[in-house]
Every structure is written in C-alpha cells, then in structure tokens.
Amino acid sequence: MTASTNTALSGANPLHVPVEHQQPHWPDPDELADVVRTLGSLPALVSPSDCDELRRRLAAVARGEAFLLQGGDCAELFAGPLIEPTRDKLRCLADMAAVLASGSGLPSLTVGRLAGQYAKPRSMGTETRGDRVLPVYRGDAVNDLRFDAEARTPNPQRLLAAYRAADRVLSDIRRLRTRSHALFTDLGGDFFTSHEALLLPYETALTRSDPASGRKYGLSGHLLWIGERTRQLNGPHMAFVASVHNPVAVKIGPTATRTDIAELIELIDPHREPGRLTFITRLGAHAVHDMLPPLVDEVVTRGSPATWVCDPVHGNTFTAADGIKTRQFEAIWAEVRGFIEVHRALGTHPGGLHLELTSRNVTECMDNHTPVHERDLHLRYETACDPRLNGGQALELARLAAPLLRPGAQSVDLLQDAATLG
Ligand SMILES: O=C[C@H](O)[C@H](O)COP(=O)(O)O
Ligand SMILES: C=C(OP(=O)(O)O)C(=O)O
Ligand SMILES: [Mn+2]
Numbered sequence: 001m002t003a004s005t006n007t008a009l010s011g012a013n014p015l016h017v018p019v020e021h022q023q024p025h026w027p028d029p030d031e032l033a034d035v036v037r038t039l040g041s042l043p044a045l046v047s048p049s050d051c052d053e054l055r056r057r058l059a060a061v062a063r064g065e066a067f068l069l070q071g072g073d074c075a076e077l078f079a080g081p082l083i084e085p086t087r088d089k090l091r092c093l094a095d096m097a098a099v100l101a102s103g104s105g106l107p108s109l110t111v112g113r114l115a116g117q118y119a120k121p122r123s124m125g126t127e128t129r130g131d132r133v134l135p136v137y138r139g140d141a142v143n144d145l146r147f148d149a150e151a152r153t154p155n156p157q158r159l160l161a162a163y164r165a166a167d168r169v170l171s172d173i174r175r176l177r178t179r180s181h182a183l184f185t186d187l188g189g190d191f192f193t194s195h196e197a198l199l200l201p202y203e204t205a206l207t208r209s210d211p212a213s214g215r216k217y218g219l220s221g222h223l224l225w226i227g228e229r230t231r232q233l234n235g236p237h238m239a240f241v242a243s244v245h246n247p248v249a250v251k252i253g254p255t256a257t258r259t260d261i262a263e264l265i266e267l268i269d270p271h272r273e274p275g276r277l278t279f280i281t282r283l284g285a286h287a288v289h290d291m292l293p294p295l296v297d298e299v300v301t302r303g304s305p306a307t308w309v310c311d312p313v314h315g316n317t318f319t320a321a322d323g324i325k326t327r328q329f330e331a332i333w334a335e336v337r338g339f340i341e342v343h344r345a346l347g348t349h350p351g352g353l354h355l356e357l358t359s360r361n362v363t364e365c366m367d368n369h370t371p372v373h374e375r376d377l378h379l380r381y382e383t384a385c386d387p388r389l390n391g392g393q394a395l396e397l398a399r400l401a402a403p404l405l406r407p408g409a410q411s412v413d414l415l416q417d418a419a420t421l422g
Contacts, residue, residue, distance in 0.1 A: 022121040024154035032156040039205035044219030048210040054222045055247045059275030062307040068352025072113030074386035086172035092359035094186035096398035103402020115169035116195035116221040118162040121229040194223035215245040225249035249278035258298040274305040284315030285331040288338035310339035311354040329367035357394040
C-alpha cells in the first residue's frame with residue numbers, strides 16, 4: 001500500500017511534519033472543534049432511506065443484474081470559472097449510462113463523484129515552485145489551489161463551505177429531477193452521490209443515528225469510499241466506515257494481498273450482506289491480469305457478495321515530459337478490458353466503472369484517436385488534481401465497454417475485439 005504518511009519528506013522545513021492518515025495539519029484545533037460542533041448541528045445532507053436504497057441497488061449489481069457507473073471530478077471545486085454546472089455533469093453520466101445500458105442489455109446504476117468530493121489524499125505534503133515550498137493542495141474542503149502561503153494553509157472554515165457546496169449540488173440534483181424527466185430516464189431513474197471519506201472530523205460530524213432503525217449513517221453522501229492510501233485495517237478510516245450502515249467501497253491498488261481482502265471483508269461485511277461492500281480495483285493496465293484473479297478468488301472463497309468495480313484511471317497515471325500529470329486513453333481502456341476478461345474467466349460479474357471525467361472539452365488525458373498528444377496537454381488542462389477524461393473520451397470508453405458487458409460475452413470475443421482495436 002502507498003505510504004499513509006508523508007515521511008518521505010525530510011529536512012528542517014517545518015512543513016515537513018508527517019501527516020498521519022492524510023489528515024491536514026489544522027493550525028488552530030479550537031477553531032476546528034467549533035466548526036465540528038456547528039456541522040453537528042446542521043441538517044444531514046442525505047437520508048438513511050436513500051443510503052439503504054443504494055445498498056439494494058448495489059446488491060443487484062453484485063448479482064449481475066445491473067452495472068454501476070460512478071464518475072465525476074477528481075476534486076470538485078466550490079466555485080470559479082472552471083466549475084462545471086451540475087446539469088452538464090449529470091448529462092455526461094446519463095449519456096454514458098444510456099450507451100452502457102443499450103450495449104450491455106442491463107440497466108445502469110449511476111452514482112456521481114460529486115456533492116462532497118472536496119478532499120484529496122496526496123503523495124507529498126508540500127509543493128515546490130522555484131525556491132518556494134508550500135503545503136500541497138488537499139482539496140477545497142482544506143485549502144485553496146492558489147499557490148500562496150495563506151491560501152494553502154488548511155482552514156477549518158472550509159469544512160463548512162464544503163457542507164454548503166455539497167448542499168447546493170444536491171439541490172441542483174433535486175431541481176433537475178423534477179424538471180428534466182429525460183435526463184433521469186437516461187440516468188436509470190435515479191441518481192446517488194459518493195465521495196472519498198477522507199476528512200474524519202467532517203465525516204463524523206455528519207454521522208447521525210436513524211431514529212427509525214437506531215443505526216448510524218454517514219450522511220454526507222450515499223456511498224462513502226476509502227482510498228488506497230487510507231485503507232489500513234487498523235486505521236481510523238476503516239474504523240469509521242465499519243461503524244456506519246452506508247454502502248461502503250474500498251479502493252484496491254497493486255500492493256493489496258489476499259489477506260488484505262479477507263480482513264477487509266471481515267471488518268466491513270462480516271454478515272455477508274449484498275450491497276454493503278464494493279471493491280474498486282485500480283491495479284494498472286499491466287497488472288490487472290496477474291493481480292486481479294487471486295483477489296477475486298479470495299472474495300469467492302470467503303463467500304463474500306462484494307460488488308466489483310474497475311477504476312481504470314488511478315493505476316495508469318504518469319508524468320509527461322513537461323511535468324504535467326496525465327493518463328493515456330488506450331491504457332485506461334486496456335485496464336477495463338482486462339478487468340472484464342478476468343471476471344468473465346472466473347465467472348464473476350464485472351460490476352462497473354469508476355472514472356474521473358468531465359463533460360468539458362479538456363486536454364488532460366492523451367488519446368490516439370481524437371487525438372490529444374502530449375504537446376496538447378497544456379491547451380485546456382483545467383483539473384484541480386488528477387487528469388480527467390473529457391466528454392468525448394468518456395463516451396468513447398462507454399461505447400467500447402458496453403458490448404463486452406453483455407452477459408455471455410466470451411473471453412475469446414474480448415480478445416478478438418482487443419486485436420481489432422490494436
Ligand atoms: O486523486 C488521487 C490522489 O489524490 C492523487 O492521485 C494524488 O496525487 P499526487 O500524487 O499528485 O499527490
Ligand atoms: C485518491 C483517489 O484514488 P485512490 O485512492 O485509488 O488513489 C481518487 O479516487 O481520487
Ligand atoms: Mn484522483
């Protein structure tokens with residue numbers, strides 16, 4: 001697993017303190033405590049019954065009756081010229097969901113990476129430009145992307161701003177639901193929200209008991225996931241998701257072992273309840289064929305009904321010659337194909353896709369067909385964190401994947417398909 005601290009950093013710079021479990025260094029703990037109290041008094045953002053409904057829908061995915069499409073920004077922004085209207089985000093997901101449903105013959109379940117995706121785990125604690133070293137951007141809920149000392153200092157008031165921003169996106173969705181029937185038809189009749197449950201003061205402040213059942217729910221979003229960097233079995237993030245009744249997802253990177261999978265199942269889903277646990281694998285195009293089969297086998301052996309989802313973006317990120325973070329579309333597609341091939345070979349259901357994407361015509365990921373070359377990346381590179389598929393690339397990926405997701409599509413077809421695409 002990727003190191004959970006930034007201890008790779010060294011030297012006398014006071015910024016180089018280890019950051020445990022990817023939590024920001026909030027300069028004023030009293031101010032943070034005040035903010036947490038305020039958050040605790042505000043209405044929940046989503047309802048326990050909607051979380052339960054998503055669990056039921058994910059259980060159908062696990063049974064092979066539907067596909068999950070989960071997507072959105074790497075890091076949502078509160079405001080600014082680059083912010084994408086919620087309507088455009090939903091339209092992009094709806095177009096993909098419609099293509100996936102018609103090509104696969106199975107209904108799509110759509111879940112946005114939105115209305116809460118405001119916090120980022122980072123590889124390094126600091127960012128250096130020239131001779132200036134500042135705290136790294138950790139998402140709008142923590143600090144500001146602008147490279148200046150004040151903007152980069154973690155500010156707990158931003159947790160309240162994150163709550164308000166999520167609330168605005170959720171009201172956009174409610175408004176669209178009443179006004180735009182066609183949009184919700186393509187989305188599969190319903191739409192749910194998700195984000196990485198990273199900032200524990202925020203997540204715990206929005207955790208409430210459901211008076212009807214007495215159960216605890218994290219009510220900042222419907223599906224909460226734990227990232228590759230914070231999935232330590234004895235860590236506080238896993239303890240948090242184990243304590244709530246939401247559907248929970250865990251990202252699984254190339255260092256994951258069978259034992260990790262077994263222990264995650266026992267911790268999150270000891271009763272083997274379909275829809276409770278989703279594994280989102282992000283292994284990289286080159287590792288998926290070798291690494292995925294033993295992990296799937298462990299889940300089968302344990303009698304776990306976990307849902308399998310492929311994140312083909314995070315394992316295929318690299319830095320281009322000019323220092324820009326990017327991904328190659330063909331590698332993303334190759335990981336999706338590998339994921340489907342492995343599941344077909346093992347008789348398990350390739351349950352869905354988890355993607356960083358935008359409807360905007362950005363040049364953040366390279367591809368050989370539009371094409372977006374390495375030299376084009378700077379033209380419209382707008383992301384606040386990781387490179388996203390643009391609207392055309394996202395739809396193309398759905399178009400390529402859809403026929404392979406049709407139940408009964410055989411590995412041999414997949415291999416022929418791979419050969420024709422080169
Ligand atoms: O979105 C995922 C992570 O936050 C991101 O990949 C980390 O990026 P970094 O390696 O630039 O910190
Ligand atoms: C941080 C992310 O991914 P991972 O935890 O898989 O690296 C993410 O989904 O933005
Ligand atoms: Mn990301």
